[in-house]
Amino acid sequence: MSQPEILNQAFELGYTYTRSTGPVVGRFLTGLKNRKLVGIKASDGRVIVPPMEYDPDTAEELSEFVDVGEQGEIVTFAWVKEPREAHPMNEPFAWAMIKLDGADVPMIHCVAAKSEGHVTSGARVRAVWADETIGFMTDIRCFELV
Amino acid sequence: MKEIAILGYQQSDSRSDAGAVNEVEMIMPVLERTFAQVGINNAQDVDFVCSGSCDYLQGAAFAFVAGVDALGAVPPIKESHVEMDAAWALHESMLKIRMGHADSALIYGFGKSSPGELPIVLSQQLDPYYLAPLWVDTISLAAMQARMMLDQGLITERDMAEVVSRSRRNAMNNPHAQLSGDVSVDDVLAQDTYVSPLRKGDCCPVSDGASAVVIATVEKAKEWGVPYALISGISHAIETHNMGMRDITDSVSTRIAAERAGMNAGKVDVAQLYAPFSHQEIILTRALGLGDETSINPSGGVLAGNLMMASGLSNIGEVFNRIVSGEAERGIAHATSGPCLQHNLVTVLETAEKA
Numbered sequence: 001m002s003q004p005e006i007l008n009q010a011f012e013l014g015y016t017y018t019r020s021t022g023p024v025v026g027r028f029l030t031g032l033k034n035r036k037l038v039g040i041k042a043s044d045g046r047v048i049v050p051p052m053e054y055d056p057d058t059a060e061e062l063s064e065f066v067d068v069g070e071q072g073e074i075v076t077f078a079w080v081k082e083p084r085e086a087h088p089m090n091e092p093f094a095w096a097m098i099k100l101d102g103a104d105v106p107m108i109h110c111v112a113a114k115s116e117g118h119v120t121s122g123a124r125v126r127a128v129w130a131d132e133t134i135g136f137m138t139d140i141r142c143f144e145l146v
Numbered sequence: 147m148k149e150i151a152i153l154g155y156q157q158s159d160s161r162s163d164a165g166a167v168n169e170v171e172m173i174m175p176v177l178e179r180t181f182a183q184v185g186i187n188n189a190q191d192v193d194f195v196c197s198g199s200c201d202y203l204q205g206a207a208f209a210f211v212a213g214v215d216a217l218g219a220v221p222p223i224k225e226s227h228v229e230m231d232a233a234w235a236l237h238e239s240m241l242k243i244r245m246g247h248a249d250s251a252l253i254y255g256f257g258k259s260s261p262g263e264l265p266i267v268l269s270q271q272l273d274p275y276y277l278a279p280l281w282v283d284t285i286s287l288a289a290m291q292a293r294m295m296l297d298q299g300l301i302t303e304r305d306m307a308e309v310v311s312r313s314r315r316n317a318m319n320n321p322h323a324q325l326s327g328d329v330s331v332d333d334v335l336a337q338d339t340y341v342s343p344l345r346k347g348d349c350c351p352v353s354d355g356a357s358a359v360v361i362a363t364v365e366k367a368k369e370w371g372v373p374y375a376l377i378s379g380i381s382h383a384i385e386t387h388n389m390g391m392r393d394i395t396d397s398v399s400t401r402i403a404a405e406r407a408g409m410n411a412g413k414v415d416v417a418q419l420y421a422p423f424s425h426q427e428i429i430l431t432r433a434l435g436l437g438d439e440t441s442i443n444p445s446g447g448v449l450a451g452n453l454m455m456a457s458g459l460s461n462i463g464e465v466f467n468r469i470v471s472g473e474a475e476r477g478i479a480h481a482t483s484g485p486c487l488q489h490n491l492v493t494v495l496e497t498a499e500k501a
Contacts, residue, residue, distance in 0.1 A: 004166050025275050050276045056386030076297065078289030079342035086266045086281035095286040097390060105390040108282060116342055121297050137279045
């Protein structure tokens with residue numbers, strides 16, 4: 001028996017509202033717009049970047065912001081040989097957990113590199129800003145090796 | 147407290163692409179076989195029904211409601227749903243029975259993952275401001291976890307390949323498996339990397355399918371007169387969504403869930419662990435302290451076929467099968483959710499034959 005024809009219809013998902021990102025996430029995203037990176041102190045003093053609203057261990061509301069550097073160190077990474085259409089880069093690249101200078105908790109972002117051999121855990125990287133920053137996570141276009 | 151038994155389990159074949167078969171058509175044959183196994187006619191013969199599925203797989207809000215069409219919900223039935231693996235639907239059903247609101251329950255889970263790009267669809271379960279906009283996929287997150295373990299000397303690529311080889315060989319005895327075969331460790335290691343350091347073999351396949359389970363009080367199970375196993379414990383625990391704050395080389399929440407479920411009160415003959423990536427089976431085995439006396443993933447596990455929202459329930463069913471067949475006296479089933487083993491559920495099953 002042959003497979004029946006599958007009907008297709010294009011569909012664009014859209015929202016009729018906007019929402020506020022609040023005093024913690026909003027502060028970080030506003031920082032991105034101004035090309036600054038900010039973290040927050042956890043209950044035990046560790047600096048979390050991007051900042052969280054509540055401490056995951058104690059549930060304490062967090063509010064002590066700390067400026068951090070736009071350079072840092074790769075903690076671990078994955079090498080993507082064939083980027084997917086949704087991925088932020090079109091050429092082979094790395095996803096990495098990056099501990100920024102002044103932070104204790106690594107963040108996840110992408111790293112541009114020529115090949116897998118150029119990337120190592122422990123390598124130094126620097127944020128590359130988008131041409132136009134608008135207060136989105138993608139204001140950091142990627143990180144690059146220092 | 148009433149003792150609760152599991153007395154039926156069926157699963158569809160795990161298929162890479164079910165084609166034009168829709169969710170209801172995937173679920174119905176599984177339910178028919180489950181009803182026949184337990185000796186009931188339909189969903190009207192149980193007190194409660196609970197399902198697990200994910201609207202993101204279908205790309206539509208309340209898509210799970212269509213699944214109810216597989217039940218025949220007229221006259222009205224008591225029905226619920228979790229936007230989670232159906233192992234959590236079984237947890238809800240146990241609470242329903244323990245509260246005295248039901249004596250029996252049908253649980254089913256289903257997922258048709260093939261129409262979308264699953265690793266990218268799953269990126270949307272991540273932090274909506276910091277991660278989802280980057281579309282970081284599940285395979286890449288797991289690859290970072292594996293590299294961290296390799297860098298720290300906690301595992302080798304050969305250890306990972308051994309997991310894959312054992313899965314493929316065990317799956318040769320599983321008629322519903324999608325990937326099976328006499329694959330050696332060297333065969334796996336000969337593959338090129340995919341999302342490095344992972345090879346394709348280290349990653350579970352994308353699968354379509356469904357599974358179902360019937361549970362009841364022991365009194366009800368005896369009345370129905372079919373073989374059953376006891377569910378002696380169930381518990382779940384979750385870790386923070388911030389992966390940078392977790393020790394992703396361990397699974398603390400799995401260990402907590404297993405302790406709460408009473409795993410350590412006896413030996414574990416069989417363990418079905420939900421490890422979508424080879425290194426995660428090693429994490430789970432170590433977190434639970436399982437040794438040579440435990441048969442790990444005799445079905446092949448999800449490396450042999452990963453039914454989103456159903457494989458956790460299937461793990462419970464696979465342990466049930468081995469207890470009623472006499473192959474095992476006691477075992478555990480694990481289910482997971484979220485990136486890199488964020489949220490974990492452990493169920494302990496035991497034979498009803500013991501004096």
